[in-house]
Amino acid sequence: MSSTETSTGDTPAHEPSPHAPQGAGSQRHLVQPLRVAADGVHHASGAERVAGMEPPPQARVSHMQRHLGWMGKPLYYATLIFGAAMMVVPFLWMFSTSLKVESDVFQFPPEWLPDPARPENYPDALTIAPFARYLANSAFVTITDTVFSLTVCAMAGYAFARFHFRFRNTIFIAVLATMMVPVHVELIPQFILMRGLGWIDTFQALIVPSIFWPFGIFLLRQFFMTVPKELEDAARMDGAGHLRILFGLMVPLSLPAMAALGIFKFMFTWNSLIAPLIFLTSREKFTVTLGLATFQGQYETQWALLMAATVVALVPIITVFLIGQRYFIQGVALSGLKR
Amino acid sequence: MTRGESAGVRYRGVSKWYGDVHAVKEIDLDVADGEFLVLVGPSGCGKSTLLRMTAGLEDISGGTLELGGQVVNDVDAAQRDVAMVFQSYALYPHRTVRGNLAYALRLRRMPKQEIAARVDAVAEMLDIQELLDRRPGQLSGGQAQRVALGRAIIRQPTVFLMDEPLSNLDAKLRVQMRAELIRLHREVQTTTVFVTHDQVEAMTMGHRIAVLDHGVLQQVGPPRDVYERPANLFVAGFLGAPPMNLVEAELISDGGVSHVRADGVWAPVPPAVEAGLDQVHRGRTERTVALGVRPEQLEVVASDTAGQQPDDAATGDVIIQGTVDVVELLGGESYLHIITGTQRFTAKVPSSMSFDPGARITLRANSDAAHYFDLESGIRLDSALDRPALGAV
Amino acid sequence: MKARLASMRWGRRRTLVAIGLLAIPLAGVLVFRIMPAIASFALSFTEWNLIAPPEFVGLSNFEELVGDPTFWQALWNTIYYVGGAVPGIVGVSLALALILNRGIRGIKIFRTVYFLPVVSSMVAVGIMWRWMFNAQYGLVNAGLGFLGIEPINWLGSQTWAMPALIVVTVWREIGFYMIIFLAALQGVPRHLVEAARLDGAGPWQRFWGVTFPMISPVTFFVSIMAMINTFQAFEYMYVMTEGGPRDSTLTLVYYLYLQGFEYFRTGYASAIALVLFTIILVITIVQWKIGERRVVY
Incomplete structure (x- = not known):
């Protein structure tokens, strides 16, 4: 039958969105009998046409859809595969170039398979610039930032969600208001601040300002507000203090939100260019994005080497993504639905 | 354990x-x-x-x-x-x-x-x-x-x-x-x-x-x-299913048996209730009280009793006369909804008895099945003397 | 009276806990977010090269801005970039989501592939695409040559540099927005679509009559989000064109960066920042106003 019917069974089941875990199953049950029904109508319509009767409107629709479904499906796949190729080709091309001898790079029309292959581009790139160091720096900055940021957001989100105190709403709105201020607007004063603190060319300069994340506070507050009050009461009766309620109950129950935030933070900090560009001066402190940008400044046209360096910079984050993709995708979906 | x-x-x-x-x-x-x-x-x-x-x-x-x-x-x-x-x-x-x-x-x-x-x-x-x-x-x-x-x-x-x-x-x-x-x-x-x-x-x-x-x-x-012995009107109405029948009735003490009377209702009033009312109503003249009878305490005396007056029944029982409105069959028992003039009553009766809506009917209950409460404070009148405070907030 | 006192005591204890929880986050937000925002505003009325003491100059930064052709160029470039990238992102990602929502086999693989660029840093993506767009040996021109189109000097041409950056932007972002659309589409109640089908609506009518109205709030939200993000474009320009050729890809943030951190004109850069802030603020307010009216179904 037509495409829409099969779709209902498949799509939701693949990705149990955190909000509608039961929806998928029940929809599937609903759909099966419907499909049978539609089929029945179709056969009946054939019989009616033989008998010289006008087929009922439903039959016409289902017939048309059947037609479109046959036409549509391959078209969909063709579009998707073409799109997917557009997504992958630049990566493959980069990888291919990274294995070429520098002189082979300049061939037109381009060749896909490096011949001869020169894997030495990788050790070369890694020795010319300390990419291992850059990666370690990025890892340190990103992980520290993510962990502290989630902690701070959870604490503030909990306070805003569950405590009553004077000026609570005013303070909360003030925090929200900072969400509207683009990071770039704050760059110069932040630079001056860091200079005043003596934090220029330190990791603190990258980590500390980034920890305080209004969106994170906002999202966690929204999530914490949905945790039933009785659960908190139960934990209190069981002897849990506020911090234990926060980290032993609220946080585990808001895991989808925590994961989403953590992933956003991770991606954002890992990929950030402007903060390292402004705050870091010595090469051994560079993060991998800044290191790569600087590297390209020096080896602008040595494409094989440059592509090798880019691959090196991309491999860790892509690996993290492939391992945790479920959370990445859930996180993004969540951020769209939650506002 | x-x-x-x-x-x-x-x-x-x-x-x-x-x-x-x-x-x-x-x-x-x-x-x-x-x-x-x-x-x-x-x-x-x-x-x-x-x-x-x-x-x-x-x-x-x-x-x-x-x-x-x-x-x-x-x-x-x-x-x-x-x-x-x-x-x-x-x-x-x-x-x-x-x-x-x-x-x-x-x-x-x-x-x-x-x-x-x-x-x-x-x-x-x-x-x-x-x-x-x-x-x-x-x-x-x-x-x-x-x-x-x-x-x-x-x-x-x-x-x-x-x-x-x-x-x-x-x-x-x-x-x-x-x-x-x-x-x-x-x-x-x-x-x-x-x-x-x-x-x-x-x-x-x-x-x-x-x-x-x-x-x-x-x-x-x-x-x-x-x-x-519900202590007040609220408790009387809250406990029990179907709830206690509660009607407003006037207390009459004309030398004979003190009793209350309302449309189609007659009930004797024990001295303790009267004393309680005097206590609660100190200084007031009107003698209206709330009379309560639980549905399961009502029994059918006679169906089709048109023409009789409730106060004829000088038996000392609670007497209720009215018309059958609705009969709800619940299995072993039925709820009988009765209208007596302006009041409504529910009685719980064996389902073996059958009634036609609109039929005249007489119900009775023992005198001790009648509960009396003050309308205003809700206090149970026969204990108003010993616990005047309760409910009178 | 005594009763009220006891409850205040308890209330105060809870307030203390709240203060304890909020102290660090609020101090941080204040020092690292709110204060810089205010300082940025204040700085725009000064002249300061970070060495000599700052000097109050009133509105002269803004006067200079009005007369600065490079600023206008940057503003126009930014609008061009946003105007090109946002419809591209929204259109393509919505189309992909609609197709993926039709019960495609291998949806997971497609999702992964389309999401790959999203996790890749803009710097890496920029470098990768600089090579793709290489005038003589780039794959893009090779592909176009296949179709009989003459090679284009993408990044070296004032005409083509910005479209090239828009292509890269759309390429990287669609996976992200596609996922949001997909989530929204899966939230469209199935029975509505089925009902429309029983009423005799074809696929096209079902989309415009049922699905689209249901996801239009998300479309709106996604457009705004994409707009706010693209207005702050910097990385591709930094990595791929350095704002050139001849300022044709110079954006507001890039200009801000140049003035602030290359020429050390912090006051002037702050004035640019204020313009950027105003634009984003207006978009946000428009979002609220419109959002209030039409979001809920």
Whole structure:
């Protein structure tokens, strides 16, 4: 039958969105009998046409859809595969170039398979610039930032969600208001601040300002507000203090939100260019994005080497993504639905 | 499972204010050690607030609360050594059943072996051994209910607090769990305060019931006493299904038998009621009271009794004459809805009797089935002399 | 009376806990977010090269801005970039989501592939695409040559540099927005679509009559989000074109960066920042106003 019917069974089941875990199953049950029904109508319509009767409107629709479904499906796949190729080709091309001898790079029309292959581009790139160091720096900055940021957001989100105190709403709105201020607007004063603190060319300069994340506070507050009050009461009766309620109950129950935030933070900090560009001066402190940008400044046209360096910079984050993709995708979906 | 230390609960003038709203009004109540007390009342009557104050989840605005003789107003919930079963069960969704049971003990840094032993004992007691490794999401309502009970029992607290724990179960399970709770209480004998809005639960479960309305304690006593001698109009109307028939009637003392009379209704008034009315109505002239008769106490004397006057029946019984309006057949019995002029009555009669709507009918009840209340204060008149204060807030 | 006092005591205890929880987060937000925002505003009325003491100059930065052709160029470039990238992102990602929502086999693989660029840093993506767009040896021109199109000097041409950056932007972002659309589409109640089908609506009518109205709030939200993000474009320009050729890809943030951190004219850069802030603020307010009217179904 037509495409829409099969779709209902498949799509939701693949990705149990955190909000509608039961929806998928029940929809599937609903759909099966419907499909049978539609089929029945179709056969009946054939019989009616033989008998010289006008087929009922439903039959016409289902017939048309059947037609479109046959036409549509391959078209969909063709579009998707073409799109997917557009997504992958630049990566493959980069990888291919990274294995070429520098002189082979300049061939037109381009060749896909490096011949001869020169894997030495990788050790070369890694020795010319300390990419291992850059990666370690990025890892340190990103992980520290993510962990502290989630902690701070959870604490503030909990306070805003569950405590009553004077000026609570005013303070909360003030925090929200900072969400509207683009990071770039704050760059110069932040630079001056860091200079005043003596934090220029330190990791603190990258980590500390980034920890305080209004969106994170906002999202966690929204999530914490949905945790039933009785659960908190139960934990209190069981002897849990506020911090234990926060980290032993609220946080585990808001895991989808925590994961989403953590992933956003991770991606954002890992990929950030402007903060390292402004705050870091010595090469051994560079993060991998800044290191790569600087590297390209020096080896602008040595494409094989440059592509090798880019691959090196991309491999860790892509690996993290492939391992945790479920959370990445859930996180993004969540951020769209939650506002 | 061994029984923990149990303790009584004593409320002395306990109040709760929310801003200017007086939600719980100076409750004085003693719950004896080992007693099963049911707090009952309509929603919003303050019973849950009172329970949460007992638990330490709400602060006490006024008065004192004692647990086992100690004033605990300022003691944190965790330190009160009371356990609570919540209406929604409030099981931790991210922990297994075992984890839920063990959590409180782990927080108290109990040795692992002892925790395991207690978990096993409680699981056996509640017959949930095979559920221990499941998560709450995989449990049925009844199973979750048992786990919630287990989480309270395992701590061996001095007091159990239960906040409408059965209201989320379907009717059949509720009956079953009711019996089970009674059995459990017999086993552990821990003081229990049980909150419900369901009067069947109230009647069947408690040693005593305490009826609450608008934050005021209306009556406390064994279920039978409260049912048979409701202290005021509210309690009379609240307990019993179908509810007590309550009608406005005028008291007539013309030298003969004092009685009340309303459209189609005649009932004798004992001297204690009259004395009570005089006490309550000091200085007032009108003699109107509320007459109450429970539906199951009415019996059919004669169907099709057109023409007779109720006051002819000088038998000393309560007599009601009217027209059959609706008959509800419930199986073994029927509810008979009767109209007498301006009043409506319900009678519970054997379903073997059949009636036609519109038929004239006469009902009677023993004189001691009549309850009399003051219309204004709601006080039960025959006890107005000994307890004038109650209900007259 | 005594009753009220007791409850205040308890209330204060909870307030203390709240203060404890909020102290660090609020101090941080204040020092690192709110204060810089205010300082940025204040700085725009000064002249300061970070060495000599700052000097109050009133509105002269803004006067200079009005007369600065490079600023206008940057503003125009930014609008061009946003105007090109946002419809591209929204259109393509919505189309992909609609197709993926039709019960495609291998949806997981497609999702992964389309999401790959999202996790890749803009710097890496920029470098990768600089090579793709290489005038003589780039794959893009090779592909176009296949179709009989003459090679284009993408990044070296004032005409083509910005479209090239728009292509890269759309390429990287669609996976992200596609996932949001997909989530929204899965939230469209199935029974509505089925009902429309029984009423005789074809696939096209079902989309415009049922599905689209249901996801239009998300479309709106996604457009705004994409707009706010693209307005702050910097990385591709930094990595791929350095704002050139001849300022044809110079954006507001890039200009801000140049003035602030290359020429050390912090006051002037702050004035640019204020313009950027105003634009984003206006978009946000428009979002609220419109959002209030039409979001809920």
